Amino acid sequence: MTFDAIRFAREYDQALGLRTRKRLDRIDRFLTEAIGSVEVAVELGAGTGRLLSRVNAQTRIAVDHAEPMCRLTQMRGMVSVRADLAQTPLPSGGADAVVSGYGSIRARPARLALKEIARLLRDGATFGLHVFPAHPLFPPRPFLPLRLSSWFTPRRTIAHMSSASAPLDLDSWQKTRKLFADYGLWITAGLLLRNTPDPPFSIRVPLKSAVRFATHIGIVGHRMPRHVMRMRSRIADHHASETTAPVVIAGESMAPTLRIGDEVLVAPCTQPKPGDIVLIQCSEGFLAHRVRWVLPGRKHIIESGDAPGAKPSIIPSWRILGRINLGQVRKTSVAD
Numbered sequence: 001m002t003f004d005a006i007r008f009a010r011e012y013d014q015a016l017g018l019r020t021r022k023r024l025d026r027i028d029r030f031l032t033e034a035i036g037s038v039e040v041a042v043e044l045g046a047g048t049g050r051l052l053s054r055v056n057a058q059t060r061i062a063v064d065h066a067e068p069m070c071r072l073t074q075m076r077g078m079v080s081v082r083a084d085l086a087q088t089p090l091p092s093g094g095a096d097a098v099v100s101g102y103g104s105i106r107a108r109p110a111r112l113a114l115k116e117i118a119r120l121l122r123d124g125a126t127f128g129l130h131v132f133p134a135h136p137l138f139p140p141r142p143f144l145p146l147r148l149s150s151w152f153t154p155r156r157t158i159a160h161m162s163s164a165s166a167p168l169d170l171d172s173w174q175k176t177r178k179l180f181a182d183y184g185l186w187i188t189a190g191l192l193l194r195n196t197p198d199p200p201f202s203i204r205v206p207l208k209s210a211v212r213f214a215t216h217i218g219i220v221g222h223r224m225p226r227h228v229m230r231m232r233s234r235i236a237d238h239h240a241s242e243t244t245a246p247v248v249i250a251g252e253s254m255a256p257t258l259r260i261g262d263e264v265l266v267a268p269c270t271q272p273k274p275g276d277i278v279l280i281q282c283s284e285g286f287l288a289h290r291v292r293w294v295l296p297g298r299k300h301i302i303e304s305g306d307a308p309g310a311k312p313s314i315i316p317s318w319r320i321l322g323r324i325n326l327g328q329v330r331k332t333s334v335a336d
Contacts, residue, residue, distance in 0.1 A: 012048050019201040023193060024102060024130075026202060027218045028054055030191045031099055031128030034220035038096035042120055044085045044113070045104025049073040051130075055099060063088050065107075086112035093122040101130045110168040114183040121223035127185060128220045134169035137212045170211045174299065176219075178318040184224040186283040191218035228285050235279075235321055239268045245322065247279060247286070253305030254288050263330040264288065266322035272301060277324040280315065288324055 013021065032054045035041070039059060043052040046062035047069055053060070053076065062073035063081045074080035083089055085100075086108040098117050105113045117127055170176045177187050192205035192214035205214045231247075238245035244265035249258045254277070258264065266279050272291045280287040280303065292312055293302040301320070304312040 013050055019195075022199075022201045023195065023216055024050070026193060026200075027130045027191065027216055028101065030218045031101075031130065031220060032056070034189060035097045035099070035126050035128055038126075040095050041097040041099065042088075042090065042095045044088070044098065044100045044117070045107060046073055046078075047101070047104065049076050049078055051099055051101035052078060055097065057097065061090065061095075063090075084108070086116045088116060088120070090120055092119050095120045095125060096122065097126050097128070099128045103130060103132055105129055106131065106168050108168075110179065111183075113168055114180060114185060118184045118223060121185075123223055123225045125223045126220065127222070128218070129168075131217050131219060132169050133211045133214055133217065134171045135212050136215055137210075170217055173207070173211055174316050174318065176211075177316070180219075180221065181224070181281060181319075184226070184229045185221055186224050187219055187221040188283075189220050193217070222283070224283060225285070231286070232281065232321065235266060238266075239322065242268075244325070244328070247288075247324075249288060251287075253307050253310060254290070255305075255307045257290075257306045257326070258288060258324075258329065259331070264324045265328045266324055269320055269323035271298065272317070272320055272323065277326065278303070279321045279324060281319045281321055286321070 016024070028051050031051070035055060037056045039057065040061065041052065041055045041057035041059070042061045042063060043049070043055075044063050046052050046064045049060075049062050049072065052062055052073070060078045061081060062070070062078045063083055063085060064070055064073070065082065065084060067082060070080040070082045081088060081090065085105065098120050121127060173190070180187050190207055192207060192211070193202040193216040194205050194213060195201065195215045196203055202216065211217065235245040235247075244267045247264050247266050249260055249262040249264060252260060257277070269276070269278060272278055272294060274291055274293055276291045277288060278291055280289055289303040289305050291301050291303055295301065295314070298317060300314050300316055302312050302314055304310045
């Protein structure tokens with residue numbers, strides 16, 4: 001008996017049901033549109049290759065630990081790799097995009113999964129993941145009208161059947177952004193959907209709302225430059241040994257306080273105060289800016305440069321890597 005890949009894929013995906021397929025289609029479109037056209041795309045936990053087949057890529061590499069799924073994706077014209085999702089034999093920095101659909105990445109611990117995604121991506125390459133909230137909000141059915149209650153009743157999805165929070169399930173948006181950034185993955189956009197009993201079977205939840213109001217979450221972003229992560233690691237090592245880390249200013253946003261070429265020392269900073277000059281993590285590097293205001297709860301600050309016309313912005317406190325001591329600035333002279 002020959003293995004009918006097309007029939008297997010159709011039956012496997014059809015078994016998900018109309019509602020689930022509609023929700024997956026919405027998340028899949030969000031991920032693939034953000035990725036765009038690439039040369040090499042990798043999917044971790046590819047399954048039947050449903051999501052990967054929608055990625056506009058010259059080479060599609062499907063990674064799965066199940067042998068039948070690997071045979072299936074190979075028959076569908078993809079490069080099939082049977083491997084642990086967190087320990088693939090693929091080369092470092094060889095992928096232009098890494099995707100994972102319908103929570104497949106949850107099969108491995110979050111830190112291992114994120115480390116592998118960061119390893120596979122070249123600098124600036126994109127990633128797109130479909131994950132779930134760690135603690136979705138499901139009010140008890142008796143307290144809601146019958147029709148409305150079905151909007152809040154847990155469905156038999158992977159997220160609900162898990163007896164404990166899966167490793168990569170989201171607890172809060174800012175915690176997720178920090179966790180990803182720790183591995184060199186910068187989140188640029190997200191899509192929060194909540195299941196509904198009627199068409200279109202999902203509604204969009206505002207990104208600024210609590211993650212637990214959603215039932216499906218799409219995340220897209222890009223790989224931060226490796227040299228930025230190496231510098232971040234050096235700063236963290238200095239702080240761990242209770243020493244200051246030297247950093248050279250490369251922009252004019254803090255002029256006239258700090259100029260290009262000035263060498264500053266960055267000390268640990270757990271509670272920034274208004275007036276402090278701090279080193280801020282960005283997607284492509286770092287910024288030295290001044291804290292203008294610490295918002296209530298200390299989870300966000302308002303910062304800006306000292307240069308004339310600098311516009312203030314609100315950032316989460318986790319992006320602050322340290323405080324710059326103006327008394328230890330090595331100024332660049334003309335002779336330098």
